[in-house]
Amino acid sequence: MAFVIEKPTLKDIAQMRALVSDEVKRGxxxxxxxxxxxxxxxxxHIVRDGGEIVGFCALYVYSSSLGELxxxxxxxxxxxxxxxxxxxESIKIEARDLGLEEVLVLTYRERLFQKLGFVIIDKTLLPNHKIWADCIKCKHFPICDEIALIAKI
Structure with missing residues (x-):
């Protein structure tokens, strides 16, 4: 089944925050x-069903070669x-279009990403600024049980 991936507007933020709230509470x-x-x-990047946002994700750029989903x-x-x-796949296309070489992700659903070309890496290979800028906000920090994966673009 094909989905239309689009860019959100600022008016979509409340709906996006509502969609993700349960997962945020669970950490x-x-x-x-x-x-x-x-x-x-x-x-x-968002997907709508009618007017309702039913999925989204983001691409964060760390450097001229590395991004994060x-x-x-x-x-x-x-x-x-x-x-x-x-x-x-939409994020991978944007990463390629921007000229990134790799996209990393931290997840609990490693099989989904492995099916799409990501491979598991050791978390010690993550950029140090990732740890201090984002991970410190996590309720699981410093005991991270997410799986780090990376895809060559």
Whole structure:
């Protein structure tokens, strides 16, 4: 099934935050404030079902060669339909178009990413500024149980 991936507007932030709120409470996805999301709005990719946002993720650029896929979420009622895979592929295309060489992800769903060309790496290979800028906000820090994966673009 094909999905239309689009860029959100600032008006979509409230709906995006509502969609991700349960995963944030569980500690699966880091919380992003309304302001953080507004500042990064151009990095998000969304999927709608009618007018409702049913999935999204973002591409964060660390350097001229490395990006990170962040905040992948699909509404529970829409899981298993290929939305997550479509969003991941969309991020990979944007990364390639920008000239990135690799995209990393920290996840609990490593099999999904492995199916799409990502390989598991040791977390010690992650950029140090990742640890201090993002990981310190996580409720699991400093005991990280996420799996780090990377894909060559």
């Amino acid at each position: 699966v996805i880091l919380e992003r404030s309304e302001e953080e999301m507004a500042n990064a709005i151009r990095s998000y 962040r905040s992948l979420i699909v509404k529970e009622s829409h899981r298993g339909r290929g939305i997550a895979s479509a969003l991941i």
